[in-house]
Amino acid sequence: MKTIIITGANTGIGLATATEFIKDGHHVIIACRNVQKAQQAKQHLESFATGKVDIIQLDLNSLENVNQAANSIIENYEKIDVLVNNAGLMTPTLEATEDGYEKQFGVNYLAHFLWTMKLLPLVQKAERGRIIHLASMMHLLGSIKPEIFKADQVKQYNGVRSYGNSKLANLLFSNALAEKLESTQVTSNSLHPGGVDSEIYRELPKYQYKVIKLFLIPPSKPAKLINKIAFDPSWNHRNGDYVSLQTPAMRSAKAKDMQLARNLYEQSLALVQHYL
Numbered sequence: 001m002k003t004i005i006i007t008g009a010n011t012g013i014g015l016a017t018a019t020e021f022i023k024d025g026h027h028v029i030i031a032c033r034n035v036q037k038a039q040q041a042k043q044h045l046e047s048f049a050t051g052k053v054d055i056i057q058l059d060l061n062s063l064e065n066v067n068q069a070a071n072s073i074i075e076n077y078e079k080i081d082v083l084v085n086n087a088g089l090m091t092p093t094l095e096a097t098e099d100g101y102e103k104q105f106g107v108n109y110l111a112h113f114l115w116t117m118k119l120l121p122l123v124q125k126a127e128r129g130r131i132i133h134l135a136s137m138m139h140l141l142g143s144i145k146p147e148i149f150k151a152d153q154v155k156q157y158n159g160v161r162s163y164g165n166s167k168l169a170n171l172l173f174s175n176a177l178a179e180k181l182e183s184t185q186v187t188s189n190s191l192h193p194g195g196v197d198s199e200i201y202r203e204l205p206k207y208q209y210k211v212i213k214l215f216l217i218p219p220s221k222p223a224k225l226i227n228k229i230a231f232d233p234s235w236n237h238r239n240g241d242y243v244s245l246q247t248p249a250m251r252s253a254k255a256k257d258m259q260l261a262r263n264l265y266e267q268s269l270a271l272v273q274h275y276l
């Protein structure tokens, strides 16, 4: 029985991924901001009568909450075999996290950076630790702009670009971490899960959603890919890889830029150093 932590596992790709792992008899910890929704997900997962489910309350909107949730994991578990950084949001309006970061950058990326850095020692205790980041083909629109990490520094907000920035940051973090983990038993890889029918499109106008829905795939498809990245022997020596469902795995020039990845890693460490 392997121990797997998935952020945002009460719905969408996260829940489908938890379902895959539970069906295989693993111990899955679902890290969700809303405990009531997490309880419903737990009930659903327990209906498969295999594996084990725990809940941890995690609100990626707050670095202090991330710190506390990670500390509670460190106190209560001996190792983590697979860490799936899945939770994410897409928002058309400029908002700030509790710490003042632009919300998509803060929730999708920076909070996961802190989460991962805090939990890395536990992943290193596993026989073959796996860290899997949900990036997106939308990273193609992204760039890294430290001058607008904070919401009050943003002058012209574009929700789609900002989402792309956060997904580029996910991919670059995966690459930087992979480089640091070279010659260890832990790997770091990222994926574009395809256009997936989930609640992420909840803020789209209904008519737009109806059109987009025609092209969306069910969450079970990326869930199977994540399971494969976690446990299939063909992934044993893949580190710093990026794969894609539905579309070719195209990486932007920025996503291939290792110096950009290293710089973002160092900048992010400085932003969260208070908690490390």
Ligand SMILES: NC(=O)c1ccc[n+]([C@@H]2O[C@H](COP(=O)([O-])OP(=O)(O)OC[C@H]3O[C@@H](n4cnc5c(N)ncnc54)[C@H](OP(=O)(O)O)[C@@H]3O)[C@@H](O)[C@H]2O)c1
Pocket (backbone or CB within 6 Å): 007, 008, 009, 010, 011, 012, 013, 014, 031, 032, 033, 034, 037, 058, 059, 060, 061, 085, 086, 087, 088, 089, 107, 108, 134, 135, 136, 137, 192, 193, 194, 195, 196, 197, 198, 199, 200, 201
């Ligand atoms: N769906 C797609 O087409 C697509 C394409 C490319 C990449 N992705 C990526 O795949 C990942 C999963 O997306 P999905 O499609 O499954 O979306 P989803 O159905 O909207 O699920 C997102 C999950 O993230 C959680 N979440 C949001 N804000 C959070 C916060 N502040 N703290 C903790 N959890 C938070 C949500 O919790 P609540 O239920 O409480 O809101 C939910 O569990 C995301 O990283 C997304 O960027 C999705």
